Amino acid sequence: MRYLWWLVRCQPWRVLRGSLFGTAWMVGLSARPYLIYRAVDDGLRAGDTRALALWIATIIVAGVGLSYLGIMRHRTMTFIREDAKARSAEVLLRHLSRIGAVLPRRVGAGEVSTIGGSDIDWAAQVLTLTGPGVGAIVAYGIIAVVLWSISPLLALCVLLGVPAVGLVVGPLLRRLERAESVYRGQQGALTARSGDIVAGLRVLAGVGGRDLFARRYAARSQALRAEGYRVGAVNSWIDAATVAIPGLFLAAVVWLTARMAVTGAVTIGELVAVYGYVATLIVPVWFLLEGSHQLIRGRVAARRIADLLNVTADEVGGPGRRWSGPVPDPRQRDARQPGALAAPAGPADLHDPETGLTVPAGRLTGVAADDPAAAVALADRLGRYVVSDTTWGGVPLARVALDEVRARIVVADHDSYLFAGTLRDVLCPGGDDRRIRAALHAASADDIVDALPAGLDTPLDARARTLSGGQRQRVRLARALLSEPEVLILVDPTSAVDAHTEARIAERLRVARAGRTTVVIATSPLLLGRADLVAHLGAGRSITTGSHADLLDSDAGYRHLVARGDADLDQPADTEEVYR
Numbered sequence: 001m002r003y004l005w006w007l008v009r010c011q012p013w014r015v016l017r018g019s020l021f022g023t024a025w026m027v028g029l030s031a032r033p034y035l036i037y038r039a040v041d042d043g044l045r046a047g048d049t050r051a052l053a054l055w056i057a058t059i060i061v062a063g064v065g066l067s068y069l070g071i072m073r074h075r076t077m078t079f080i081r082e083d084a085k086a087r088s089a090e091v092l093l094r095h096l097s098r099i100g101a102v103l104p105r106r107v108g109a110g111e112v113s114t115i116g117g118s119d120i121d122w123a124a125q126v127l128t129l130t131g132p133g134v135g136a137i138v139a140y141g142i143i144a145v146v147l148w149s150i151s152p153l154l155a156l157c158v159l160l161g162v163p164a165v166g167l168v169v170g171p172l173l174r175r176l177e178r179a180e181s182v183y184r185g186q187q188g189a190l191t192a193r194s195g196d197i198v199a200g201l202r203v204l205a206g207v208g209g210r211d212l213f214a215r216r217y218a219a220r221s222q223a224l225r226a227e228g229y230r231v232g233a234v235n236s237w238i239d240a241a242t243v244a245i246p247g248l249f250l251a252a253v254v255w256l257t258a259r260m261a262v263t264g265a266v267t268i269g270e271l272v273a274v275y276g277y278v279a280t281l282i283v284p285v286w287f288l289l290e291g292s293h294q295l296i297r298g299r300v301a302a303r304r305i306a307d308l309l310n311v312t313a314d315e316v317g318g319p320g321r322r323w324s325g326p327v328p329d330p331r332q333r334d335a336r337q338p339g340a341l342a343a344p345a346g347p348a349d350l351h352d353p354e355t356g357l358t359v360p361a362g363r364l365t366g367v368a369a370d371d372p373a374a375a376v377a378l379a380d381r382l383g384r385y386v387v388s389d390t391t392w393g394g395v396p397l398a399r400v401a402l403d404e405v406r407a408r409i410v411v412a413d414h415d416s417y418l419f420a421g422t423l424r425d426v427l428c429p430g431g432d433d434r435r436i437r438a439a440l441h442a443a444s445a446d447d448i449v450d451a452l453p454a455g456l457d458t459p460l461d462a463r464a465r466t467l468s469g470g471q472r473q474r475v476r477l478a479r480a481l482l483s484e485p486e487v488l489i490l491v492d493p494t495s496a497v498d499a500h501t502e503a504r505i506a507e508r509l510r511v512a513r514a515g516r517t518t519v520v521i522a523t524s525p526l527l528l529g530r531a532d533l534v535a536h537l538g539a540g541r542s543i544t545t546g547s548h549a550d551l552l553d554s555d556a557g558y559r560h561l562v563a564r565g566d567a568d569l570d571q572p573a574d575t576e577e578v579y580r
Contacts, residue, residue, distance in 0.1 A: 003302045003309075004126050007084045015130045018080055021073040022135030026284055028066045030143050033276025035059045041269030077131045084124035088305060092116060095309055100406075102385060106311045115308055119301035126291075126298030133291045136284030143277050150270050151260065157253055186224050238293055243286075253278045340401040343408070347486060347517060348393025352381055357535050357542045359487075359519055364510055366531030366548070367521045368561055370538045375521045378537070379491050382519065383411035409487040412480035414473055414495055418464040423449065424456040426464070426475065428482040439481040442512035444497075444504040445474035469496040477505070487517040494524060506530045525562045536561070 008015055035058050043052025096103055096112070103112070148155035254275050261271040347361035355378060359365050369375035381388040384405050390397040397405065418426055427436055436456065440446055448471050452458035464472050473496045480488060493509075494502040506526045509518070520527050528534050529548045536544045536551055536558040544555045551558040 001299065001302070003306050004123060004298060007087065007123070007127060008130055010087055011080060011083050014076065014080055014083070015127070018073065018076040018131035019134040021069055021076055022131035022133070023138045024135070025066060025069040025073050026132065026135035026139035026287075027142055028062065028069055029280045029283055030139055030146070030277060032059065032062055032066075033273045033280060034146070035062060036276055037269040037273030039269075040272055041267055045268065073131060073135075077128055080127050080130065081124045084127050085120050088120045088123060089116065092120070092305065092308065099312060100385075103311065107308060111304075112308065115301075115304050119304050122294075122297045122301035123305060124298075125294045126302075128294060129291045132284075132287045136287040136291075139284045140281065140288075143281050147274065147277060150266060150274060151257075154253065154257060154260075154274060157256065186220075186227055235293075238289075241289075247282075250275075250278050250282060341395050341399040343400045343404050344393030344395060350382055350397075350487065350517070350519075351391045352378060353389045353391075354378075354381065355535075355537055355540060355542045357537070357545075359517060360533065361517050362515050363532040364513060364518045364520065364530065366528040366534040367519060368523045368528060368534065368536050368558060369521070370557070370561060371540070374537055374540045376491065377540075379411050379413075379489050379519075379521055382487075382489055383409055385411065408485055409489070410480060410483050410485035411489045412476060412491065412493065414476065414490075414492040416476055418460070418462070418472060418475065420460060420462040422454075422457050422459050423452065423475070426460060427456075427479050431482060435482060436478075438512075439478040440474075442481055442505075442508040443474045443478035444501050444508065445471070445478050448474065470498070470501070473497060474501075474505075481509075481512055487519070488513060489519040489521070491521045493520065494522065494527060499526065502526045523562050528562060534558075 039055035257274040350359040
């Protein structure tokens with residue numbers, strides 16, 4: 001509810017305008033029965049043609065005014081809902097970009113997709129209550145007062161009847177909230193599974209698992225459909241009650257008023273007016289019931305949005321700081337973390353206590369790990385994508401402001417995402433050609449630009465599918481080099497290129513990153529042979545460190561790891577010979 005209230009407070013004047021238009025429209029609906037009542041009693045019954053014409057003209061003018069108010073109400077409420085949708089999307093996108101690589105470890109892609117695709121809409125729909133919802137309450141009170149002036153008995157029927165409608169529909173709304181929560185959760189899980197299947201379709205087909213996953217997906221889909229039927233059943237009862245109960249209520253009040261008219265307690269005009277008042281009352285009652293329905297769905301949606309906003313990158317003092325609102329303005333830069341420690345003023349060593357590895361500042365360090373998962377985990381700790389005891393110049397990395405860590409330490413994965421756009425924009429939006437060409441040369445990617453029809457201005461689709469795997473990897477490497485971070489951590493940067501290209505990259509990378517801290521996590525002898533220091537990780541610990549040549553001579557496990565099936569490398573060898 002705090003999130004929904006924040007959406008309201010972000011556009012107070014528009015919400016106020018919508019409430020005024022909604023209230024004027026609702027009250028205007030209740031004015032017409034009064035005009036008809038006067039036309040009947042003062043014109044028809046009295047035989048006064050002039051009075052009848054005057055009241056008819058008034059009814060026409062009121063109808064035109066109501067049309068204008070209805071148009072403005074609808075237009076204003078549409079603006080309010082669209083503003084809320086755009087604001088929610090902006091906040092979520094900013095939050096997702098801020099937490100970055102932490103997101104896939106905390107929330108499934110399907111959950112994010114479902115929240116961005118439909119929950120934002122449901123949350124925005126709740127803001128309808130700020131317009132017609134407020135107007136419905138005001139109109140209900142005005143009609144009750146007018147009916148009291150005609151007959152206190154009729155007013156009591158109305159005053160007691162409308163809450164009775166709420167008592168009947170209320171339990172259904174609570175049941176809907178529970179069913180909707182379960183359904184939305186299962187929908188997110190199924191969307192995530194479909195994304196996983198599509199992403200791994202080629203692999204599944206290769207190992208013969210496509211049919212198995214298709215059957216499992218179909219089973220989950222049928223379970224979700226059954227849950228959807230449960231939600232639909234509750235929805236159908238609510239929709240039926242929304243129409244039937246006010247209709248029965250209208251019939252009962254009209255029957256009572258007709259009997260009063262027969263006895264002379266009310267006039268014919270008042271009978272017509274009472275029917276009009278109660279018939280008009282169905283509109284605000286319907287809006288209140290519909291608004292309650294939207295509020296239930298909106299609360300479920302807002303809860304899911306807030307849960308996603310609660311997913312934060314590791315904060316000072318540990319992860320898991322809960323979002324408690326109000327949501328910050330998405331156009332403002334994040335404030336520095338309270339309690340953050342100052343980062344090292346200049347280049348400093350990185351130390352990972354879990355492996356015992358120390359990355360010296362200003363040097364090229366190679367890391368060869370027996371277990372690829374351990375290598376990735378090391379990169380996550382050094383880049384602060386997980387909470388760890390890693391230190392940077394003696395300062396706990398987890399206590400340094402996250403913005404500063406991201407600005408100075410970059411982890412470049414060999415399969416990181418490539419956005420759609422021209423090659424120039426993919427590499428460095430707004431960057432000058434000299435820097436871009438230098439980075440492409442260091443990544444041995446000059447030939448990619450030469451082969452493209454418009455060079456750097458050639459548009460690429462998402463993930464750059466028109467390029468080969470090796471070309472995409474070199475583009476990613478060039479992009480990482482263009483960021484020019486103080487610390488660059490490369491994870492298997494040449495796994496998809498041939499040996500000749502890899503040799504060029506190894507030599508040029510050393511030159512391009514001279515004097516700056518670079519960590520290359522790989523098992524390629526070509527890359528490791530150009531490192532100042534090489535660490536061999538086994539069982540999650542740093543077993544040995546030294547130069548590539550020294551480890552080939554002294555560490556049989558390292559020699560076997562980087563051999564790549566080459567028997568010559570199983571024997572100690574000269575560094576230059578290994579490099580060749």
